Amino acid sequence: MSVSIVADIIERHEEEVLADWVRRQKESLGNRRDLSDAELLADSRNLLSVLRETSFTGADADINRPEWAKARDLLGELSRRRAMQGFSPSQTATFVFSLKQPLFDRIFQIGNDSKLAERIWSVTTLLDKLGLYTTEAFQKTREALISRQQQEMLELSTPVVELWQGVLAVPLIGTLDSNRTQVVMQNLLEAIVAKGAGIAIIDITGVPTVDTLVAQHLLKTVAAARLMGAECIISGIRPQIAQTIIHLGVDLGNVITKATLADAFLVALRKLRLSITNA
Numbered sequence: 001m002s003v004s005i006v007a008d009i010i011e012r013h014e015e016e017v018l019a020d021w022v023r024r025q026k027e028s029l030g031n032r033r034d035l036s037d038a039e040l041l042a043d044s045r046n047l048l049s050v051l052r053e054t055s056f057t058g059a060d061a062d063i064n065r066p067e068w069a070k071a072r073d074l075l076g077e078l079s080r081r082r083a084m085q086g087f088s089p090s091q092t093a094t095f096v097f098s099l100k101q102p103l104f105d106r107i108f109q110i111g112n113d114s115k116l117a118e119r120i121w122s123v124t125t126l127l128d129k130l131g132l133y134t135t136e137a138f139q140k141t142r143e144a145l146i147s148r149q150q151q152e153m154l155e156l157s158t159p160v161v162e163l164w165q166g167v168l169a170v171p172l173i174g175t176l177d178s179n180r181t182q183v184v185m186q187n188l189l190e191a192i193v194a195k196g197a198g199i200a201i202i203d204i205t206g207v208p209t210v211d212t213l214v215a216q217h218l219l220k221t222v223a224a225a226r227l228m229g230a231e232c233i234i235s236g237i238r239p240q241i242a243q244t245i246i247h248l249g250v251d252l253g254n255v256i257t258k259a260t261l262a263d264a265f266l267v268a269l270r271k272l273r274l275s276i277t278n279a
Contacts, residue, residue: 003126005119007056009106010048018044020102028094034085043078043095050074061126063133075130079137083145092138096131100124158184160191167268168197168230169261173206181217185224192228199268200225203261205236215250222255231271233257235264 010017022044029035050070059067075096082092100123107119158180161169168191170184188200202221207214222232235258237245245252258264269275 003055003061003122004058005055005107006103006123006126007052009103010052011056013106014048014052017099017102017106018048020105021048021099024098024101025095028098029091032087032091035082046074047071047096047099055126061122061129063126063129071130072133075134076137079134080141083138083141087138089135089138089142093131093135096127096134100127103127158187160187162191162195162197163201163265164269164272164274166195166197166272167199167201167265168192168195169201169203169265171203171206171261174208176204176207176214176217178217181221185221188221189224189228192225192230198230199233199271200230201233201235201261201264201268203235203264204241205238205261207236210241210244212248212250215245215248215252219252219255231256233264233267235259235261 018041022041025040025044026037054067054071057067059065062068063071078095079092082095103123104120107116107123110116110119158170158172161171163169168188170188172184174180176184184202188202191197192200202218204210204218218234222234225232233256234252237257237259256264256267258267266276
């Protein structure tokens with residue numbers, strides 16, 4: 001079904017449609033101040049231009065076709081910007097859906113003839129598809145943003161601290177899952193290379209529970225550090241964690257374990273043939 005009616009309306013009533021559309025968008029957005037009038041007007045005018053250009057060719061409402069590429073690109077970029085600005089999915093989709101009424105008003109001005117229903121249906125179908133595309137593009141941006149923030153949080157929550165020349169410590173707080181283990185391993189290995197460290201202390205005082213999976217993650221990290229030439233010490237082994245490890249039958253091999261980070265640090269100093277004395 002051709003949507004050429006859209007081109008006809010925009011060609012004849014562009015400024016009227018634009019003014020009506022922008023007004024409706026402002027009403028739906030309420031008191032938001034992070035979207036300027038100039039930006040709102042520019043986005044609206046750009047989409048009208050693309051709609052006029054594309055629908056003038058006699059294109060149908062299948063927005064996946066190549067002729068709708070400009071519209072998809074424009075809406076994709078708009079969705080990305082608004083997701084970054086903190087807009088909700090409905091507020092973003094309203095950019096498209098609020099164009100319905102201005103177009104419908106002009107369709108009724110053309111006349112109530114036998115093609116009225118066809119005109120309304122073609123415009124509704126087109127705008128519904130464009131609105132859904134906007135929502136999908138918005139969601140993809142939000143998911144990518146959340147994923148990046150989660151990765152940044154993981155990196156911030158797994159610092160590698162140099163306690164002494166050649167001695168590193170990784171204080172872990174919270175749950176240790178596969179994704180976090182990968183970050184811990186990567187940060188630790190990079191620090192071992194950068195600092196030329198020979199000993200790494202993995203402190204699990206802040207890890208609430210240790211199960212078989214957590215123990216396996218720890219052993220993987222220890223094994224990776226050994227491949228880089230560093231010996232690992234696990235500290236923060238509380239009585240309940242020790243009992244859990246024994247109950248689960250987890251074999252930590254010849255990994256040195258200590259109750260506190262301080263105890264582990266003393267072991268590291270002895271391995272480096274260093275000692276702490278009172279002045």
